[in-house]
Amino acid sequence: MNMQTNAPIPGVSADQVVFHRTELNVILSLYGRFVAAGEWRDYGISSLREVAIFSVFRRSAEYPLYRIEKRPKLRNKQGMYAVVGMDGQVLRRGHDLKTVLRVLERKLIRSVDTPD
Template identity: 75%
Template structure:
């Protein structure tokens, strides 16, 4: 009778230290940001890269609370979608799997009636 040593399990993949936006995601967000700055709606932004969420915050003035937060939460990828737009009051305006469709809720703010 031969004794076999058990096959070790592969080590678990380490969790990322922080969640970030990739180049294409940041490009889409900054394209919208540029349009809103040109329209005079937004003036400043802030980025936060945390362990579970990446946040792009939009400000009307530097010293205020953010008007909107664009969040990426990879843990919600299989459930509700990892992208969300959160309003100043904390309500989620739109959540989904595709960043472009989630950002459309903010693009609608650019459409105004012409006098």
């Protein structure tokens, strides 16, 4: 995996963790499919000192349904990407973002399938 330092981004200090453009492309692709299915309606991005968080909401005025987290300090341990549920339970953790997001793709398949 190519490790890059945080490039200067307006409004983000150098010691904050941010999602890279390629990571955001993967996340937003999944987000768009859930929006098209009518499951998700809003999102928020937080860049903190030790974690970057992409939060997904059904409505903008409630708690996030899921949080996609990037924690670079866990890179050599459990993996720096995680999907966390509304209750705080880690649904999946790993080193590859696409693999970690599969736990949500399964939910998309179930929501699109309609029983006869």
